[in-house]
Amino acid sequence: MSCTITVSASITATAWANSFSRARVPPTDVESAQIVEPATRIAGELRVPGDKSIAHRVLMLAALAHGESRIAGLPDGEDVAATVACLRSLAVKIDRIGGPARVHGRGWRSFSPPHGPLDCANSGTTMRLMLGVLSGSWVSATLDGDASLRRRPMGRVVDPLRLMGASIQSKDGHAPLTVTGARLQGRRHVMAVPSAQVKSALLLAGLSASGPTSVVEPVATRDHTERLLRAMGTDVHVAAGTVEVRPSHQPLRPIELSVPGDFSSAAFWMAAAALRPGWSVAIHEVGLNPSRTAFLRLLESMGAEIQVDADNTGVEPHGSVTVTGRRLRAVTMGAADVAAAIDEIPAILIVATQAEGTTLIEGAAELRVKESDRLATMSEGLRRMGAVVDERADGVTIHGPAKLRGATVESKGDHRIAMALAVAALVASGPTTIEDADCVAISYPDFFTDLQGLAK
Structure with missing residues (x-):
């Protein structure tokens, strides 16, 4: 198997390195198109980048704490780099020299007005959570x-934050968003659509x-x-089904955390x-947080063999997962299943193409408003590859x-689509070219x- 570069223009993933003075060497360049050859076998072991959902949150909370937080295992991806850049634009000191990132938190009152817009790049988590912070x-x-x-x-x-007294101006409910800090009043929010980002x-x-x-929450x-x-x-x-926080007169404590690998990756x-x-x-x-591992249960129900060795000590459960292929069968997923595995649906669709029977996924309209319309983009890509969708x-x-x-x-610029279609290419009858990889x-x-390391 090989990943062959077909387009010379590339984007170097340097955002993370730029967000830290004297940071480590930027990650490997990724070309704008990749050819993936079919594999005869997949075998090996590896670690994946740190969980970006955790990384966004711990960086922001560390900035709100009083004292120095140390965070190991932060991922190098552009989404987390956007959060770092936004916090630094607010005068939060963050550095990383040969070890864990250090965030010198001084609380909300230490924020300085930024000199220009806070660029969240492609990160919806950064934008939504920063709205809550600001x-x-x-x-x-x-x-x-x-x-x-x-x-x-x-x-x-934006709407529930305004009910708390937030001053936010938006363009028909879309970015750019201008937020002016205000005195907020706690409220009870009943969410119609499950969203960890909105909840957070x-x-x-x-x-x-x-x-x-x-x-x-309608679904946890x-x-x-x-x-x-x-x-x-x-x-x-x-x-x-209700989460409640009570404000305290005491500042948040700084934290030492090792971010586990990203389960969705x-x-x-x-x-x-x-x-x-x-x-x-x-x-x-x-990471093996129970609120993230529904995908394991789905894979097992489809016939795959799953072995988990978990360590439940610390803030976030983590450990090792071994998956071995067996004969696959179709499954039916409803809205609750989709909400529990929202980021893994593209991967599930790939597995479904090789399962015996008809896989039905319902209650997944939320996937149409991700980085791309994931239902449409995955359907189009799989049809081009010969699947009946x-x-x-x-x-x-x-x-x-x-x-x-x-x-x-085509990935439509969506990282999860690009990775899912690359996995599908492993069982195709010929080479697959992924645009915007x-x-x-x-x-x-x-x-x-x-x-390349796993495919034989």
Whole structure:
């Protein structure tokens, strides 16, 4: 198997290095198009980049704490680099010289007005969570991003923040967003659509509000924010689908944390191993937060063999996962299943093409407002490769098993689409060209290097 460069123009993933003075060498260049050859076998073990969901949150909370936080295992991707850049623009001191990142937190009142817009690049998490952080601060700032981020809906976080007293101006519920710090009042928020980003933004805003802030979720979402808040001394209560924070007169405590590997990144290697009987991949030091591991249960229900060695000590569970391919069968996923594995759906779609029977996924309309319309982009790519896919407003149906063929497919600039289609290419009958493959630098700059190491 090989990943052959077909287009000479490239984007170097240097954003992370630029965000730290004297940071380590930038990750490997990723070309704008990649050819992936079919594999005869997938085997090996590896570690994946640090979990960016955790990284965004711990960086922001460390900036709000009083004292020096030390954070090991931060990923090199462009999304986390955007969060670092935004915080530094607010005069938060962050450095990393030959070891863990050090964040010198001085609380909300230490923020300085930025000299220009805070560039969130392609990171929706950065934009939504920073809205929560800034709503109760003493500064005014404009949050902006690239064309893709400007298309993503922000009204779902802007509206509830305004109910707390936040002053936010938006362009029809989209970026750019101008937020002016204000006195906030805690409220009870009932969410119609499950979103860990919106929940986290409201909880972050609640830290500076008068009175408790609670969020009622229709379906439980990832709980990284709640875990970190508890570890840093915040009063957090979770019961009956409701998360509540009570503001304290005491500042957040600084934290020492080693960020585990990103489960959503690891999911692509798990999916690759599941595609053929006997293929096997082990991923070490990966995050195993129960709110993130629904994908393992889905893979197991589809027939894959799963072995987990977990360490539940510390703020975030972590450990090793080994996936071995067995005969696959179709599954049916409803809205709750989709919410529990929202970032892994592209990987699930790839596995479904090789499963016996019809895989039905419903309640997945949220995927249409990610970095791309993931339902449409995945359906288009898989059809080009020969899969039988029926697309609906809120989901897809995949008829398997399909004999995939090599094709030219488009990522639409979506890192998860690029990685998913690369995995599909491993079982195609010929080479597959993935356009805009450089977008993997958003979360996993060395993805194609690791792909070469596993494919035989």
